[in-house]
Amino acid sequence: MKKLFLSSILFLFLIFIMLISYLVLFGFETNKFNNFVENKIKSSEANLIINIDKIKVKINLMNLNFFITTSDPYIEYRGNKIDIKKIDGYIKLNSFLSGNPQIDKINLVTNEINIDEVKKIVKYLKPSNLKKFLLNEVKKGKITSNIDLFLRNNEIENYEVNGYTKNLFIDKEKINLKEVSFIYSIRKNSGEIDNLRGFFNGLQINSGSIKFDNSKLLNVQGNLNSYLDLNKKNLSNILKNQTLESFKDFQLLGNIEKKFKIKFDQTLKIIDYKFEASGNIKKSKINFKNPNNYLFVKNKIKSIDLEKSDFKINYGKKNEKSFNINGAYKINNNSFQNFNLTHQNNLNYQKISIDGNFDEEIIIPILNFNSKNQVVNLKTELEVKKNTINLKRLSISQGKNNISLKNLYLENKKLIKFDNVTVKTFKKNKFNNDFQISYGRKIKIKGKSYDATNLFKLFDKSGSSNFLNNINKEISININEITNNVSETLSNFNLIGYIEKGKFNKIVSKGEFEDGKYLDISLRVDKVSKNKKLEIYSDLPKALLSNYKFFDGLTGGQLLILSSYDENNSNISLSIENFKVINAPGLVKLLSLADFGGMVDALSGDGLSFEKLEMSLEKNIQVLNLNELYAIGPSISILMEGYVETKTGLVSLRGTMVPAKTLNKFLSKLPIVGDILIPKEIGEGLFGISFKMKGMPGKIKTTVNPIKTLTPRFIQKAIKKAK
Numbered sequence: 235m236k237k238l239f240l241s242s243i244l245f246l247f248l249i250f251i252m253l254i255s256y257l258v259l260f261g262f263e264t265n266k267f268n269n270f271v272e273n274k275i276k277s278s279e280a281n282l283i284i285n286i287d288k289i290k291v292k293i294n295l296m297n298l299n300f301f302i303t304t305s306d307p308y309i310e311y312r313g314n315k316i317d318i319k320k321i322d323g324y325i326k327l328n329s330f331l332s333g334n335p336q337i338d339k340i341n342l343v344t345n346e347i348n349i350d351e352v353k354k355i356v357k358y359l360k361p362s363n364l365k366k367f368l369l370n371e372v373k374k375g376k377i378t379s380n381i382d383l384f385l386r387n388n389e390i391e392n393y394e395v396n397g398y399t400k401n402l403f404i405d406k407e408k409i410n411l412k413e414v415s416f417i418y419s420i421r422k423n424s425g426e427i428d429n430l431r432g433f434f435n436g437l438q439i440n441s442g443s444i445k446f447d448n449s450k451l452l453n454v455q456g457n458l459n460s461y462l463d464l465n466k467k468n469l470s471n472i473l474k475n476q477t478l479e480s481f482k483d484f485q486l487l488g489n490i491e492k493k494f495k496i497k498f499d500q501t502l503k504i505i506d507y508k509f510e511a512s513g514n515i516k517k518s519k520i521n522f523k524n525p526n527n528y529l530f531v532k533n534k535i536k537s538i539d540l541e542k543s544d545f546k547i548n549y550g551k552k553n554e555k556s557f558n559i560n561g562a563y564k565i566n567n568n569s570f571q572n573f574n575l576t577h578q579n580n581l582n583y584q585k586i587s588i589d590g591n592f593d594e595e596i597i598i599p600i601l602n603f604n605s606k607n608q609v610v611n612l613k614t615e616l617e618v619k620k621n622t623i624n625l626k627r628l629s630i631s632q633g634k635n636n637i638s639l640k641n642l643y644l645e646n647k648k649l650i651k652f653d654n655v656t657v658k659t660f661k662k663n664k665f666n667n668d669f670q671i672s673y674g675r676k677i678k679i680k681g682k683s684y685d686a687t688n689l690f691k692l693f694d695k696s697g698s699s700n701f702l703n704n705i706n707k708e709i710s711i712n713i714n715e716i717t718n719n720v721s722e723t724l725s726n727f728n729l730i731g732y733i734e735k736g737k738f739n740k741i742v743s744k745g746e747f748e749d750g751k752y753l754d755i756s757l758r759v760d761k762v763s764k765n766k767k768l769e770i771y772s773d774l775p776k777a778l779l780s781n782y783k784f785f786d787g788l789t790g791g792q793l794l795i796l797s798s799y800d801e802n803n804s805n806i807s808l809s810i811e812n813f814k815v816i817n818a819p820g821l822v823k824l825l826s827l828a829d830f831g832g833m834v835d836a837l838s839g840d841g842l843s844f845e846k847l848e849m850s851l852e853k854n855i856q857v858l859n860l861n862e863l864y865a866i867g868p869s870i871s872i873l874m875e876g877y878v879e880t881k882t883g884l885v886s887l888r889g890t891m892v893p894a895k896t897l898n899k900f901l902s903k904l905p906i907v908g909d910i911l912i913p914k915e916i917g918e919g920l921f922g923i924s925f926k927m928k929g930m931p932g933k934i935k936t937t938v939n940p941i942k943t944l945t946p947r948f949i950q951k952a953i954k955k956a957k
């Protein structure tokens with residue numbers, strides 16, 4: 235009996251185990267729970283209509299509950315059908331045994347649903363940032379979801395949604411997403427997106443992930459990885475509201491990883507954002523529509539190419555921006571050079587640093603420096619505020635050559651101050667510049683050598699720039715040797731003076747040539763007229779006049795320049811005594827046209843000697859007037875006048891040229907008082923020639939006519955000099 239009882243118990247237990255196992259593994263279908271499930275779901279949402287065909291019941295031993303599941307139910311919410319693939323309802327086992335069954339979780343699996351259908355449902359949910367975002371910013375797409383609804387007392391307490399989305403379009407202020415696909419997981423106050431692909435502001439996304447937190451404000455963060463294949467058109471779409479008109483063509487290939495954080499307010503307006511991007515540029519090319527000239531760079535920069543370059547970008551809502559790029563670049567059709575560029579931009583503040591090689595030709599005329607066929611290393615640090623620029627450091631180096639500047643300050647594009655400038659440059663393996671400029675209580679320029687080859691050319695080209703208007707200081711210059719494009723070297727040059735509003739108003743200076751010859755320069759302000767009075771005396775005129783083609787071929791002599799000038803006008807008187815002219819192109823041409831016999835040969839040999847040359851000039855903004863030039867010598871005398879237009883460079887000169895022998899004979903025939911006589915001696919010939927020179931530089935046309943009678947003005951000058 236006892237054995238039978240135990241066998242029965244064991245049999246019933248096995249039957250129970252088999253039944254439980256069957257319910258766990260397979261469950262059983264019934265329609266007895268239909269009304270219960272339908273009523274429970276409707277009780278949580280009155281506007282929900284649900285019809286269920288059959289329900290399968292299964293037991294979950296892990297959670298001590300059983301769940302009921304149904305496939306393809308018909309569900310309608312406020313007249314909108316919801317395409318549900320399956321519903322699972324989880325019932326606590328103890329509530330079922332107590333006779334008051336309660337569903338604590340509902341799982342819904344949807345078929346693929348158009349996002350427009352989702353919006354029809356979402357609009358009836360309670361207000362939230364997510365709801366507003368879905369309704370206003372999400373334009374279209376398709377979505378599949380696995381939805382878990384957690385209930386308490388038959389009311390939804392929490393939820394979790396998982397699934398995937400494809401062909402999604404989102405447009406929100408500076409965020410534009412197109413053809414987006416991803417898998418997602420959304421909870422009541424948070425969520426995440428993974429395996430993200432699509433287009434972000436026109437940029438293709440190869441992979442990415444996004445997380446958001448909606449507990450207080452909506453915070454979104456994520457990262458995107460993209461392959462860069464940019465041209466002018468799609469770059470313009472990415473950089474919204476920024477024109478690329480300066481680019482003729484733009485191409486870039488590379489990769490980028492972008493991290494971002496975005497914060498929205500309760501109205502889903504962006505209140506803060508931060509973006510970080512890093513990547514590489516395999517190759518790129520930029521062609522400029524209108525190539526520009528840059529200071530000291532000889533050629534216009536028409537194109538810039540990059541390759542094998544890495545970059546990092548950071549920027550945010552609060553104008554915090556930084557950019558770094560390093561790699562290889564080339565300008566125009568030159569070779570690739572290494573570079574590193576960093577740009578930081580905060581509110582009203584920018585900092586730029588550059589370290590790189592540069593193979594475009596650099597020309598600094600004031601130093602007679604040229605980097606032709608050489609690679610120059612350029613280092614610079616620059617800070618820019620509202621109206622202030624601080625060039626903290628500038629260094630140009632190439633071999634032994636080095637030009638450096640420290641802490642130069644500009645305000646409203648005007649120089650305020652600097653610390654110092656150091657210049658060391660070589661020409662033909664010899665120092666041509668070796669000096670320093672320091673800025674303190676006074677400006678001091680001191681050094682061993684300075685190349686002044688182009689100095690006077692720059693003075694002629696200087697305009698009315700107010701770059702130095704804020705400079706009011708004493709200045710002293712001490713240079714051991716000053717060289718130019720002729721053989722004469724000026725030694726022991728010393729100058730003291732004063733600069734007011736960026737211009738000299740006082741100079742006392744002296745320098746020494748070889749053999750006890752000197753250069754003296756003085757400048758003062760006339761107390762009555764307020765004009766500046768400049769005096770220059772030189773025992774070697776060629777050293778000062780070698781840059782002017784008019785004085786080509788001049789040797790020897792003594793030069794005196796007297797000038798009175800103000801801001802707009804200047805009067806200049808120049809005289810040179812006891813000099814020669816050798817191989818002067820203009821004079822050779824005139825003599826050849828005039829056929830003055832042996833004078834051409836004399837000019838190309840030892841040269842033509844002159845006792846004196848006097849010039850009187852007036853200069854203003856529009857024109858340089860040559861009131862008179864008179865030169866007299868043993869072989870020839872010249873009287874000339876004319877003008878040169880400042881803007882166009884047009885030259886217009888006319889004058890008279892007479893051999894000295896003929897002139898002397900003519901003067902000997904003049905009565906003490908009387909009219910000008912025409913010589914009648916047989917064989918005496920013509921007096922000389924009149925000439926005209928007119929045209930643009932390099933295209934001046936010269937005409938020559940013989941004359942038999944000299945002008946009274948020429949005779950007066952000749953008599954005066956003869957006396």
